[in-house]
Amino acid sequence: MPTEPCADAPEVGRETRLQLLRLMLLQRYAEERIMSLYRQGRIVGSVYTGYQQEAVGAGAGLALGPDDVALPLNREQACHYARGVPVAHVLRNFLGKATGPTFGRDGNMHFGVPEHGIFPLVSMLGDLCPVAVGAALAFKRRREPRVALTFFGDGAMSTGDVHEAINLAAVLQVPVVFVVQSNQYAYSTPTNRQTVNTNLAERLRGGWSIACERVDGTDALAVYTAARAAIERARAGGGPQAIEAVTLRGHGHAAHDDARYVPSELRERFQDPIERLAARLAADGLAPAEIDAVRQRAREEVAAALDEAEAAPAPDPATLLHGVYADPISS
C-alpha cells in the first residue's frame, strides 16, 4: 500500500508541520543510534523505543504551551524535543553520564528535565497519572492558565493508578490532559486481552465521564490538532481531557523482544508517521529536496549530539549519596 499522507489539517501551518517532522525525525534517528549502541554493548541494561509512534509524543508535546508541563514515558522521546530538551541530554541519560538528567542514576527515557517542565518517568505503570493531576491541581488553585499533560498505554489503563487519577481529576475538574498510547500491545499482550472494549476512548467517556477523542496516532497533524484542542479546553476550565492515539508499537517491547507475536496483517494496517507527514508535505507542494534537508539536519543534529554525549564524563561513585535528600540531615 502506498503511503497515505496525513489528513489535511488546514489550521496547522507549514512551520508547525515542519517542526513536527523534525521532532519525529530526531526521535527516529536518536533511537536508531541508541539501538546500535545497545547492540554494541555501549548502552547497558535495556532499551525501549517509540518507533512508529513518534507522532504522538511530537504532536502532543508541540501542542503544549511553554509554561505547561509534561510527564512523558518511554515511547515519547519527541515530546522531550518538543519541549526543547537537547538531544545530547537524552543520550547522556542512555549512556549513564554524570551530566545527564539523572547524573547516571537511571537509564533510558527514565528521567525528568525540570528546567523544561518535564517530570521523570517512574517505571511503575500508572504512577505518573496522579502526579499530573496534582500539578494540574496546583495550576487550578493558583488560577494559572497552565496545563499538565501525561501519557499512558493501553496496558497501563488496567492499573489502579490510572483509574484513581482520572477519577480524581474529573471530580476536581483540573486542567490535565491524558494521552492514551493505544499501540495494540502491552509487552506481548494484545489490547483485547487487556480489556474487553478495545476502544479506550469509549471506555474513558463511559467510565470516567471525560471527553476523549480517538485519533489516528500515525497522523501527526491529527494528533497535534486533537491535543491542541484538548489542551485549550483544559486551559479554559473544561476540566480533564483525554485523547486516544491509535498506533502500533513498531519495535518489540524492548530491544530484546522481536515481537514475533505481532501478526503481519496487523502491521500492514499501520503506516509510518514520518513518511505520512512527509507525504503530506509533498502533497502540500514542498519540494523533495526541502524534505530531505529536514532529514539531513535532524541526522546531523543527532550525530553531533551523540558526539557531545559520548564525551561527557562518567559519574563519580563518590557522589552516590548526594541528593538523596533535598534538605540532608547532618548526623
Added chain:
Amino acid sequence: MPTEPCADAPEVGRETRLQLLRLMLLQRYAEERIMSLYRQGRIVGSVYTGYQQEAVGAGAGLALGPDDVALPLNREQACHYARGVPVAHVLRNFLGKATGPTFGRDGNMHFGVPEHGIFPLVSMLGDLCPVAVGAALAFKRRREPRVALTFFGDGAMSTGDVHEAINLAAVLQVPVVFVVQSNQYAYSTPTNRQTVNTNLAERLRGGWSIACERVDGTDALAVYTAARAAIERARAGGGPQAIEAVTLRGHGHAAHDDARYVPSELRERFQDPIERLAARLAADGLAPAEIDAVRQRAREEVAAALDEAEAAPAPDPATLLHGVYADPISS
C-alpha cells in the same frame, strides 16, 4: 409519604418473601442491640451498621446458591444470615469473644465464616474485589457451577482495587457478581464528590463493559430478583455481572457520626426496606398478625443469640501467636 410497598415480583414466592423479611429483621434487631451495647461501652472500638440498607445484603445473599461464596462488607449483615451464619456468631465477633469467628482478634463485621463460604472483610476498601475474582477464577478453571459475589460502595469504586478487579474479571470472563452499595455517601462525602457520573451502573457498563442493572435498593424483591438473574447469568458462563442497588445509608458512617450532613430532603426520598416489604406482604394478603409474628420471632432469635454470645468466653492472651501461620515454622 405513606410506605410504598415493594414492586410486585410475581416470580418471588411467599416463602422467599418471608425469608427476606426475616433476614432484614435479624440485621435490624441485631444492629439495634449492637448500638446499645456500644453506647454502654460493652462493645468497644467502633460500630458500623447497615441500617435501611438491609434489603441489599438480604436480597443478594439469599439469591446465592449453597455452594456459592460471598464477600460481604459492614453494611450487609443480612447476607451472613442468608448464608446461615447464626446471629450469635456475629455478635460474638462484635463482643470480641474467643469462640467468635475471629477469636476476638477483629471486631465488627470484620470476619469470615469459612464453613458458610464467607471471606473475612478486609478494611482497605476495594481489597475484597480481587479476592472475589480469584475465587470465581477457581470455579471457572474447575468448571464448577459456582459464583462469587461481593459488594462495594460508591466510595470504594474510586479505588484502584475495584477498577483492577472488575477489568480482570471482564478479561477472564469469570463468574463473579459485584453488588454496588450506592448509598449516596462515603463517610461524609456525597457520591457527586466521589465521581462525576453518579449513575454507577452507567459507569460500569461504559467503562468496564460489564452488565449492570440499577435497582431500588430499598426494595428487597427487586434486589433479590436482579441478584438472582445476575448470579444465574454468571453461573451460565455469562462472565462478570454487576448490580447497582440505590439506597441511603440510614445511620452515620459509624456510631460516632450523626450524619448531620445528610439533607432531610434526601432522607425523604428513601423509605425503609423492611416496612416496604411488610407493606408488600400486607398487600399480598398476609395478615398483620403473621407479619408481627415474623418480627417477634426475629426479635427473640436476636435476644437469645445475644445471651449466648455474651456467655461466650473471652480470648486467652496466651493464644495470641496461634495461627499466625497455617504451617508454623518451628524454630
Added chain:
Amino acid sequence: MLYIEAIRAALRDALLEDERVFLLGEDIGHFGGAFGVTKGLWEEFGDERVIDTPICEEAFAGAAAGAAWMGERPVVELQFADFISCAFDSIVNVAAKTHWRSGIRLPFVIRAPFGGGVRGGPFHSQCPEGWFIGVAGLKVVCPGSVDDAYGLLRAAIEDDDPVLYFEHKALYRRLDGAAPDRATRTALGKGRIARAGSDATVVTYGAGVDLALRASEGLDVEVLDLRTVWPLDRTLVLESVERTSRVLVLQEPARSSGVAPLVCSLVAEEGFVHLDAPPSIVAPPDTPVPFAPELEDAYLPTPERVRGALEELLAY
C-alpha cells in the same frame, strides 16, 4: 493544649502563613476529618485550601507529589495510617526517589494517624513506620509530645523533602501541655533527651515516650525521644549509649518490624565496645494487632512490661 489541637494549630498556622500549603484527604472538609483534626479549617480557609478527595490514597499521595513539584506544599491526611499500604507504591517510588534521580524537590507531608490502644483491630491500629525505615529519600517523624506534634509538623511542611508524619491516635486527647509558640519548630532528624539519666538508655518515640517516662520513674535512666525515626539520629543514640552502657528499645510495632531492629543493629555495630549488657527490646509479639481488650492489652507494651525489662537490663 491537647496533642490533637497542636496538630490542628500547626495546620492552621501553616495555612495562614504560607499560601502554598493546602490540605488533601478524605472527609477533611466540612466533616473535619475522621478524628476531627481538621475541624474548622475548611470553614476558615475554604474549598481550595482544604480539599476533600474521593477514596484513592495512591492517587492523592501522587497528586500531592505533583503539586509539590509545582511548588506547592500539600499536606495529605490518611484516614488511618493503615491505609498507607494503599499509597505505598507512590510513596516509595515517586516521593522517595524523585529528588535523587532528577533534582526535583517534592516538599509534601503525609499525615497518618497510627497506633493501637483504641480497640481498632488489625486494620485500624497498625504502626506502619517500619516499612519506610531505610527508604532513601523519605523522612519519617513520629511526635511524642504536644510540642513536637506542633513543631514537627511545621518543620515537615517547611522541609523540602517528602515527610511521613505519624500521629498517634491514642495520644490525641491523652497528651496535654502548654500551647506551643508559633515559632516552634522541631528540627527533622534530631531526637531529644526526654529525661537525662546515667544507668541505661531507653530509645523510643511516639507513644513510647510517655510510656517510658512513666515506666522508669525513680530509676536513673535516660529516655531518648527519636522524634524522627528515619533517618535516625545516630549521634544521639550512640552518645547516650556510650554514657550509659545499656540500651533498651521500646516500640509499638511488633518485635521484628518497626524501628527497633535498625536501632539495635546500629548500637551493636557501632556502640559494641560500650555495651555492658545485650540490647533489650520491648515490643509486641509478631502478630497483627488484636481487637479484644484482653488481647490488645496483652499485646501492647505496658509500664509494667517496660519496667520489668528495664530492671532486668539494669541488673545484668
Added chain:
Amino acid sequence: MLYIEAIRAALRDALLEDERVFLLGEDIGHFGGAFGVTKGLWEEFGDERVIDTPICEEAFAGAAAGAAWMGERPVVELQFADFISCAFDSIVNVAAKTHWRSGIRLPFVIRAPFGGGVRGGPFHSQCPEGWFIGVAGLKVVCPGSVDDAYGLLRAAIEDDDPVLYFEHKALYRRLDGAAPDRATRTALGKGRIARAGSDATVVTYGAGVDLALRASEGLDVEVLDLRTVWPLDRTLVLESVERTSRVLVLQEPARSSGVAPLVCSLVAEEGFVHLDAPPSIVAPPDTPVPFAPELEDAYLPTPERVRGALEELLAY
C-alpha cells in the same frame, strides 16, 4: 541445570503433579515471561494453567488469594520484584492476615525477580524483601542455589501459607548445577550451612551466598544461607555465632533496610555473650539502586568488599 531452569522445572513439576497449581501473571503465556522463566509451559499446559493477566499486580495478587481460598495453589509472577510495591496492600493485608483472623488458608506463591547487577536502575533492581520482614503471616524465601531454586519453590507451592519467592535475576544464568531431583524440597524456615567454619559466621542469602563463598575462600569462615529470610531461622544463626563468636551480615538491600537490621538485632539481643567483636554489616549505602556501571559497581557488595570486612572482623 541453570538456576532459571530449576525454577522452570519446579513450576513444571508442580503443574504436572498437582491440578490445583496454576500460574498467573503478565506475559507469562505464549511469550514465556519477561525473563523466559515460564517458556514452554503455556504450550504444554494451556490457557487454564498458565494465565496471562492485564497489568494489575494488586488485583492478581488478590485474585491468587481468592483462588487459594477455594483450594487452588496459584503461583503469581511479578515481572520485576520492584512492582511488588503495587501489590503491597493486598499482600500485607489480605495474604498476611487472613489465616490469623479467620482460619482460612491462603496457599499461594508470588514469584518476584529481584536484585541488581543487571544495569536495571532504580526501578528494575530493587531488593524489596525487607518490606516484608516482620509481616506476620507471610513467609519470604530467597533461593541462593540451583537446588534451592527448585526445592524452595516446590516447598513454597506445597506450603499452606502465602509465600513470597524472590528469585535473583543475576543468578538466572550465573548459577549452574546438577538438576535437582523431583523430590527435592527445601524446608521453609530452615537455613543451611553453605560452608562450615569456625572463625566467623557470614549470614547471607540469595546472591550473597555465592559471593560470600568466593570472598571467604581460604578463610575458616562459616557461611550461612538463610534461604527463608522471614521468619528467620534463629537457631541456625545463634548456634553458629555461639561457635564462631563473630558475625558478618551480607545483604544486597541497602544498609538500613532488608534483613541485616533484624539479624543483627537478634544476634545482639540473644547472642551478646558469645560475641568477641561487633557484628559487621556489608550492604550497599542507603540510596536507590543506580544505573550507570560506575555507580552500580560501587553500590553493590563485591568479593573485595566482603573480604575486606571479613578480614577486619577476624582481626578485631
